[in-house]
Amino acid sequence: MPEHASLERYDERDIPFSRVRLKPGSAEYKAYYARRPEKRAVDDEIRSLPGLLSHEGSLAEPVLFASPEGSFFLTDALRDAVDGPVAQKSVELGPARMSGYLKALAVYYGARAAGITELRPYHVYSHIGRDFRRYGEPVPFEPGWAIAFTVEMDLRMTRAAPRAPTVMESGRQYVEAARIAVQLAAAVRKMGHPARAHIDGHYRVVAPLVARDAGLGEIGRMGLVMTPRLGPRVRLGVVTTSLELVPDGPTRDATVIDFCERCRKCALNCPARAIPDGGRTETGGARRWRIDADACFRYWNVIGTDCARCLAVCPYSHADNLFHNAVRWGVRRSALFRRAAVRLDDVFYGRKPVPAKPPDWMRLAG
Ligand code: SF4
Ligand code: SF4
Known part of the structure; x- marks a missing residue:
């Protein structure tokens, strides 16, 4: 039986972002905690914390926080552009040429890499959770294809994690991923085929699973997609369509798993001890590391940024340059090399690296 046949669908109402927005006393609040009473205490505690981008957060930098607030505002403003009318006259290229063209178009628009997968039920959320205009609506599974792509997060900004530069960069790249997805979906519709963009806050698909199955990378210990050239230092975008495409093979990279086992x-x-230190466990029909998403999200709501310390220290996040790509080449080919690379990363960067200084121009922010 293929692995995907046994995987359960995620309910978007269960992710911390959706849960903490429930207003105490509201009908949605009562209905949710009647169904998931074990989540009520932790969510009530998180709701009492300063919150993401709050000026009361322990790492708050009000001038810098205005930047991600602007980015999230723009991403949200794109929500009504995720879908639209389909041109009456359709353009046909055939699945193989169209697949190549659309992946190249995504890269032309600004993506670092793109891949395609056929949609599986577990790619699609069972119910809407983050979009409060349609909270709780079931998401029907419709067969089709997904074009997934990555955008790069700036190395210097991410290395300053968990301070403000990291959430500035997250916000900026969510905008980029949303813009590319909206643009790509619109282009597909202009060719006469239905297409929908999936953007932050308005996903109908679980982007990391789609990206992995589209061949963009393996999911590592921290629960993020580890791409070959940038590791987890990316954000993801997805476009789904009923236009027939040719899927790329899913990533099943045992070398990433082996590296994560050692690293x-x-x-x-x-800082929140949210990432497991041990081996992978069987969860929801798949063998993986299961991060404590509640502990991670709770920490964000204490400090006010989206932390990303894990992403900053990951050896796969290093620069996309000749030296590090030579190391990546060796890591993919030899277990002995992987063992040495884990040690050498500690020697050169430290087992517990100190967060980098923000770029100089940020001193203007006070
Ligand atoms: S830091 Fe190490 S263990 Fe964690 S995801 Fe990166 S390579 Fe894997
Ligand atoms: S974002 Fe921060 S708190 Fe969350 S898992 Fe990564 S390091 Fe831990």
Whole structure:
């Protein structure tokens, strides 16, 4: 039986972002905690914390926080553009040429890499959770294809994690991913085929699973997609369509799993102890590391940024340059090399690296 046949669908109402927005006393609040009473205490506690981008957060920098607030405002403003009318006259290229063209178009628009997968039920959320205009609506599974792509997060900004530059960069790249997805979906519709963009806050698909199955990378210890050239230092975008395409093979990269087994740097550096230090476990029909999403999200709501310390210290996040790509080449080919690379990363960057200084121009912000 293929692995995907046994995987359960995620309910978007269960992710911390959706849960903490429930207003105490509202009908949605009562209905949710009647169904998931075990989540009520932790969510009530998170709701009492300062919150993401709050000026009361322990790492708050009000001038810098205005930047991600602007980015999230823009991403949200794109929500009504995720879908639209389909041109009456359709353009046909055939699945193989169209697949190549659309992936190249995504890269032309600004993506670093793009891949395609046929949609599986577990790619699609069972119910809407973050979009409060349609909270609780079931999401029907419709067969089709997904074009997934990555956008790069700036190395210097992410290395300053968990301070403000990291959430500035997240916000900026969510805008980029949303813009590319909206633009790409619109282009597909202009060719006469239905297409929908999936953007932050308005996903109908679980982007990391789609990206992995579209061949963009393996999911590592910290629960993010580890891409070959940038590791987890990316954000993801997705466009779904009924236009027939040719899927790329899913990523099943045993070398990433082996490296993560040995490395454990993200687990050691996580301030919330949210990343498991041990082996993978069987969860929801798949063998993987299961991060404590509640502990991670709780920490964000204490400090006011989206932390990303795990992403910053990961050896796969290093620069996309000749030296690090030579190391990546060796890591993919030899277990002995992987063992040495884990040690050498500690020697050169430290087992517990100190957060980098923000770029100089940020001193203007006070
Ligand atoms: S820090 Fe190490 S263990 Fe964590 S995801 Fe990166 S390579 Fe894997
Ligand atoms: S974002 Fe921060 S708190 Fe969350 S898992 Fe990564 S290091 Fe831990």
